[in-house]
Amino acid sequence: MDKIIDVNRINVHQAELDAKDLAEKLNFKAKECEEIRLIASELADNVLKHSSRGTIQINAEDKGEYIEIISTWNWIGHDRQIVR
Numbered sequence: 001m002d003k004i005i006d007v008n009r010i011n012v013h014q015a016e017l018d019a020k021d022l023a024e025k026l027n028f029k030a031k032e033c034e035e036i037r038l039i040a041s042e043l044a045d046n047v048l049k050h051s052s053r054g055t056i057q058i059n060a061e062d063k064g065e066y067i068e069i070i071s072t073w074n075w076i077g078h079d080r081q082i083v084r
Helices: 009-023 032-051
Strands: 002-006 054-061 067-075 078-083
Touching: 009 032, 009 054, 009 067, 032 054, 032 067
Parallel strands: none
Antiparallel strands: 002 054, 054 067, 067 078
């Protein structure tokens, strides 16, 4: 599952829910699901704190061994910042 979320105040919560939902579907442990939710929340919140726009992309590796959350935004003189 690949999902891209345009970040605004409302979608910070959606990024959290989508990340946690994907982790649960891939049978991650409850603690890991919560950690993944927190990571998505922090990345989305950082987009809003440091930029006027950005996205959160949530990807799952085919075997479900890991989830990749990519935060992309415009930031003070940079066209693009990516955090994985």
